[in-house]
Amino acid sequence: MKKALSSPTSIDQLMERADAMAGLTLAELAKRWQVQVPPDLRRDKGWVGQLMELQLGASAGNKAEPDFPEIDVELKTLPISYALAPLETTYVTVVPLTNIRALNWFDSVVYQKLKRVLWVPVQGEREIPVGDRIIGTPFLWQPSQQQLQMLRNDWEELMEMVALGNINSISAKFGDALHIRPKAANGRVLTDAIGEDGSPIKTLPRGFYLQKSFTQAILNQAFANDA
DNA sequence: CTGTGATCATAT
DNA sequence: ATATGATCACAG
Numbered sequence: 001m002k003k004a005l006s007s008p009t010s011i012d013q014l015m016e017r018a019d020a021m022a023g024l025t026l027a028e029l030a031k032r033w034q035v036q037v038p039p040d041l042r043r044d045k046g047w048v049g050q051l052m053e054l055q056l057g058a059s060a061g062n063k064a065e066p067d068f069p070e071i072d073v074e075l076k077t078l079p080i081s082y083a084l085a086p087l088e089t090t091y092v093t094v095v096p097l098t099n100i101r102a103l104n105w106f107d108s109v110v111y112q113k114l115k116r117v118l119w120v121p122v123q124g125e126r127e128i129p130v131g132d133r134i135i136g137t138p139f140l141w142q143p144s145q146q147q148l149q150m151l152r153n154d155w156e157e158l159m160e161m162v163a164l165g166n167i168n169s170i171s172a173k174f175g176d177a178l179h180i181r182p183k184a185a186n187g188r189v190l191t192d193a194i195g196e197d198g199s200p201i202k203t204l205p206r207g208f209y210l211q212k213s214f215t216q217a218i219l220n221q222a223f224a225n226d227a
Numbered sequence: 228c229t230g231t232g233a234t235c236a237t238a239t
Numbered sequence: 240a241t242a243t244g245a246t247c248a249c250a251g
Contacts, residue, residue, distance in 0.1 A: 045248075046232030046234085050231090060232095062229070062250060064232035079233090089243095091234095093229095094229080095232090204244095236246090237243090237245095238241100239245090
């Protein structure tokens with residue numbers, strides 16, 4: 001998809017563009033940007049997010065930084081059930097497995113991305129045709145002190161394991177708010193990491209994901225604030 | 228090849 | 240039913 005809009009230069013401008021899509025179906029928004037609606041998301045997993053990028057003027061690209069670096073905002077779509085519960089965990093960024101310098105939370109990409117997020121809830125039930133799914137009301141979120149502490153604790157615990165060569169003993173069961181799971185094109189992809197004895201090894205690339213319980217709490221906050 | 232956007236699909 | 244591990248498309 002092509003970039004058709006300039007990056008928003010202020011929060012107000014971003015929210016204006018965001019509010020303009022609230023209540024629309026994905027088909028309606030897709031028509032506005034002249035993109036085809038896929039029959040399902042099996043082969044287009046990132047389609048919804050990329051449509052949002054068009055609407056909001058996010059700079060495309062694969063940089064490990066927030067979508068709107070000028071205004072320090074990260075964009076996240078959140079697929080939700082009929083009961084307004086998250087249907088999926090939320091991918092944040094890849095886990096650095098090598099060249100780990102200072103284990104500094106505030107320098108981490110996780111912190112840089114999550115310190116301010118524009119959440120866009122979208123109906124995600126698979127039985128709803130993609131084009132018929134309704135876009136919810138986007139809202140801006142900043143983690144509370146408590147949420148920030150949870151994220152930081154998980155991040156520090158997990159990164160310590162990585163730095164000490166224990167990447168292969170990390171599973172999705174670690175971490176309360178944040179966890180680590182594979183993030184690759186397939187199971188044969190290998191990248192460099194630190195082995196148990198400190199020597200280089202090859203392992204599957206991993207990503208940081210937000211647990212559903214964490215994003216559920218974010219939704220609850222936003223919902224309560226509206227009422 | 229690595230990062231982005233994520234959801235899929237099967238084991239449990 | 241759902242969480243974990245696996246996977247898909249595309250940009251740079």
